Each structure stands twice: as C-alpha cells, then as structure tokens.
Amino acid sequence: MGELRADWRLRLRREDAYGPICGAGVLVDQYTALTCAHVVGRPDAVMWLEFAENSGLEPVAARVPPGGWLPKSEGREDVAVLRLDSPRPRARPAPLEPRLWSGMEVYATGYAEGFDEGMTLWGRVAGASGERVQLDAVTRAEVVRKGFSGAGVCTRPHEGRPARVVGLVVSWRGDMGALLPENNRLAFSYLIPIDRIAELSPAIRELSSPAAWDHGFEKRLARWFDDPDEDPVKITVVSPGSGKDRSLRHLLHRAHLVCRGGGSSRPDLADHALSHIDFPPGQYLAYWDWLLGTKPPPAQVPALAPGRQVTVLVDGLDEEPEPGPLIELLARLRVLGFRLLLVFRHEGGTGWSAARDDLLRPALLGHADALLARLERAEFSRAVRFDVVDSASLGSVSETADRRRGERRAIDDLTDPQQQLARSRRLIRTLRADLGRSGGRS
CATH class of the missing domain: 3.40.50 (Rossmann fold)
Incomplete structure (x- = not known):
C-alpha cells in the first residue's frame, strides 16, 4: 500500500507559530512550498509551515518570493509559491505529476475546523471547469471545505509507487450557496492542476519536469x-x-x-x-x-x-x-x-586518478579482505553448530572462503587499475551473497 504519512503535507498558520490554522500546503523541495494565494492573504504575509505528519521536523516560517504571487484577482489561478526561511532537506518533498485525466481516483488531506490533525477526503477527477478541474465526491459530506485550500490532491497510492500530487485544492461550490457542502443539493470540489501551475511558475515547471529528480x-x-x-x-x-x-x-x-x-x-x-x-x-x-x-x-x-x-x-x-x-x-x-x-x-x-588509486582501490581491497575473514568465521561457526568439525573435516569447513581467497590473490596479480576495481567489486558482491547464505551477514 501507499505511505500513511508524508513529510510534504503541510499545515499552515498565518503570521506566527500560534496563529490560527488557515489551510494546507505542499512541500515541493527543501526550500519551496505551494499553497493558495487566498490562504496567504497578502503577498507580504509571513506564513508558518508545520509538518503535521512528522513531528521530527521543525516548523518553519515562509514568505512569498518575487514571482511567487499568482492570485485570482489578477486573472490567474489563486496560487502562492512560498520560500522557506531555512531549508528542510530531511523532509521528503512531494512527487509532482503534471498528467491528469477524467476518472482518476484522488484524495486530499486538509485541516477543517475541529480536525486540526487532518481529515482525508476521496473523489474522482470529473472534468475541466475553465482553468480549474472539478472533483466529484461520493457524497456531499466528502466535498472539501474551509481548511482544505492549498492541500495536495494525490493519486491513489499503489504498491511500490508513492502517491503523486496532481494539483492543489482551491475551492468548492454548492448550487444553493449554503455554508456547508452537505446543505446544498449539489456540491463539487475544485483543484488547480500542476501543469497549469507550471505554466505560471518557472520554479514549479522545473520541479515537475521528468528530469527534476533522480x-x-x-x-x-x-x-x-x-x-x-x-x-x-x-x-x-x-x-x-x-x-x-x-x-x-x-x-x-x-x-x-x-x-x-x-x-x-x-x-x-x-x-x-x-x-x-x-x-x-x-x-x-x-x-x-x-x-x-x-x-x-x-x-x-x-x-x-x-x-x-x-x-x-x-x-x-x-x-x-x-x-x-x-x-x-x-x-x-x-x-x-x-x-x-x-x-x-x-x-x-x-583528482580523479588519485582518488581512484589512493582511496577507492585500497578501500575495496581492504573491504574484500574484511568480508573474507567474516565468511571464514561464519563457515566455521556453521560447521560447529552442525557438529561437522573433526580432525578429518577441519580443512573443508571453510571451502567457500578458501575459493574466494584464491580469487582475492588473483586480483593482486593484475596490473591494470580498472581491472582491479572491476574484479574487486565483483568479488565483494559475491562475498556479500556468500555471507547471506551462510548466515554471516550483519
């Protein structure tokens, strides 16, 4: 299954660490976060970013850098890019996904009133609504509400592949104008897709490209x-x-x-x-x-x-x-x-050749020697456990290690540094496998 907690999910407070919770955000690298412009309020505001799902990460103040203010009032999409006052490299940033299609199952975690620790709602991508995208919820009670603005809209997680953020929650709309979605006859959530944010912000365009990370x-x-x-x-x-x-x-x-x-x-x-x-x-x-x-x-x-x-x-x-x-x-x-x-x-x-010859090559040879010694001890210990050590079998209990030691001596006979490195790496991989089979792996 997918990750239960994510470093990149942010809870936002305005002005200081004790201000009211005003929305959510997404960490996109160690210096940068995304949220809605209406969550920030004004371009000179100081926001306080909390890592709601990882208490080991210190909260940090953030501000809108030049070019990071993209409010709806200017005919754009209600987006604010935030620059953290100090980086958070220990936090794993959100993987951004610019692809979006109708029927995609998605979810978002926000901080509605009474749910300061977060609540998660599910829905499906319905279709375009101008530059925004409509989300259909199963019931009106699962439509987003105040406290969800700026939350990352994520793909459904799968085994071996984390959830990817396809957009930001920006609003909801009900047909009767009631304050809560469930008090309307019809109600829908809306997101701004990552590909649209990337069109407006060069920083997000770079971070959402296929080559952004390795x-x-x-x-x-x-x-x-x-x-x-x-x-x-x-x-x-x-x-x-x-x-x-x-x-x-x-x-x-x-x-x-x-x-x-x-x-x-x-x-x-x-x-x-x-x-x-x-x-x-x-x-x-x-x-x-x-x-x-x-x-x-x-x-x-x-x-x-x-x-x-x-x-x-x-x-x-x-x-x-x-x-x-x-x-x-x-x-x-x-x-x-x-x-x-x-x-x-x-x-x-x-310094390439010196690093290879004076640091890497001696280290690999020494590492191979250390693994060989461990393999010998592991083989002898295993033989003792199975009562096969006696005067006739002492020479054979370390049979694998003896064979590997012959391979190790052959490396010393090589004169080409590249060949020595290649053979050393191969021997180390083999010794690690041998130790795994013999139970000697630490």
Whole structure:
C-alpha cells in the first residue's frame, strides 16, 4: 500500500507559530512550498509551515518570493509559491505529476475546523471547469471545505509507487450557496492542476519536469548510507544543476561531515573529524598535525568505536584547486575507519586518478579482505553448530572462503587499475551473497 504519512503535507498558520490554522500546503523541495494565494492573504504575509505528519521536523516560517504571487484577482489561478526561511532537506518533498485525466481516483488531506490533525477526503477527477478541474465526491459530506485550500490532491497510492500530487485544492461550490457542502443539493470540489501551475511558475515547471529528480540515485545513495556492508569509499559523478544534483542536496544531511571542494578548509575538516575520535587526553595537536600531514603518526593511531559509522562527504572534489593534500587527509581518515563519499562534478576531473588509486582501490581491497575473514568465521561457526568439525573435516569447513581467497590473490596479480576495481567489486558482491547464505551477514 501507499505511505500513511508524508513529510510534504503541510499545515499552515498565518503570521506566527500560534496563529490560527488557515489551510494546507505542499512541500515541493527543501526550500519551496505551494499553497493558495487566498490562504496567504497578502503577498507580504509571513506564513508558518508545520509538518503535521512528522513531528521530527521543525516548523518553519515562509514568505512569498518575487514571482511567487499568482492570485485570482489578477486573472490567474489563486496560487502562492512560498520560500522557506531555512531549508528542510530531511523532509521528503512531494512527487509532482503534471498528467491528469477524467476518472482518476484522488484524495486530499486538509485541516477543517475541529480536525486540526487532518481529515482525508476521496473523489474522482470529473472534468475541466475553465482553468480549474472539478472533483466529484461520493457524497456531499466528502466535498472539501474551509481548511482544505492549498492541500495536495494525490493519486491513489499503489504498491511500490508513492502517491503523486496532481494539483492543489482551491475551492468548492454548492448550487444553493449554503455554508456547508452537505446543505446544498449539489456540491463539487475544485483543484488547480500542476501543469497549469507550471505554466505560471518557472520554479514549479522545473520541479515537475521528468528530469527534476533522480530517484534511482536517491535509493542507491540511501542504501549506501544505511548499510555498513556497502563499499567504504564511493565515488559518484553529479553534474551541476541536474536532477541528480537536486537529489544529492536532499541527502547531504545524512553525512556526519561535509567538505566542499574549493570552499572548505582542511584544518576545519581535521578538527571536525577528531570530534568523532577518542584520542588520549592531551594528544589533540598530535593527531591534528598527523591528519594534516605536518608530523608523523602518533605511536598509537586510534580507530572509531566498534560498530560506529562516520561518513565524510566531499562535494565537488574536482573543484579543489590542489586536491592532493585533501586526498592525503582523506586517506588518513580511512586509516581511522571513516567512510568516504566523493562527489565529482565532471567525470575525469581534477583528482580523479588519485582518488581512484589512493582511496577507492585500497578501500575495496581492504573491504574484500574484511568480508573474507567474516565468511571464514561464519563457515566455521556453521560447521560447529552442525557438529561437522573433526580432525578429518577441519580443512573443508571453510571451502567457500578458501575459493574466494584464491580469487582475492588473483586480483593482486593484475596490473591494470580498472581491472582491479572491476574484479574487486565483483568479488565483494559475491562475498556479500556468500555471507547471506551462510548466515554471516550483519
């Protein structure tokens, strides 16, 4: 089934955090939200955006930026684009869908009087009503009402595919003019479709395009952050201004340390890295100097606490004027057990070969060795559990690991770096599968 809660569904208050609830909104990226102009009231108003379905996200103030005011009074569609005072990258934005057709089953969640925590109503797309689209509800009680304006109208969620926002609720209309839909003989809801909003707002046009996001990249990168068995060093190419770049912006918060090529200092990175390490009292400068390469390593180089994962993300390594010293610092962080995500803005950019040879290749070979050791332990443990270890079987209980160790030695015999990388990745995938079958996967 689809998601029960969504970060992108917003509850809006006017002027301050304690103002009355005045409608709903949709988060479309970490800086931007959509609602109705009549919910905002006037273009200089300050709105308070609450993440009603995720209490872990802090509410934030928002304002209408230049070009974001599209009120009905100007012959347009009663839309306001809001710019958040501070970004919310941890919030997952709404997937926008510009396609809409008659008969589509949709739903919207709003904040009508007495339903501050939200109420959800269902309907079907009926047909065009000027630039708006009519929604038919099953009963008049399911027609939208005050408190729904600005709510995202969503497609029906399906397994493996989240609900997509096809428009914003803007109004309802009854044939008798009664205050509540159910007190009219006929009543209908109305939405403004995303494709119409995109015609009016360049920002929404960009965010609703097929290339706005790279969700496959998001999933792969989220898996890398979540799974300690993934490669300890990952290199990716992210072109500036691409959908992949926008997706990366929403994942930067997953890293413990972020270093920007050409913009962050190595001393700052060394200092922040040491805050994650338990070094002996009074030895801060010794470790700091070693990380910066000005002095030899201390007698005892500490590692991270067992089971602890600390990730360093270098954003734009090829934008570093002299990447060599930074790569050397990153290599020392690898000695301490830090994981590295290296983002290049152009394939083959400055520092590419050094990052591959001095960071990626040693990390993959070391990771393969660690997985091999785990596989040997898992096979021996399994043999013990099944009482098959005796003087005659000691040489065969780690048969798979022995075979994989032969494959590992063959990699050392290769002289081509690209072949070494390809074979290392293949061996790591095989070892992960072996560990899954043997019950040794952590």
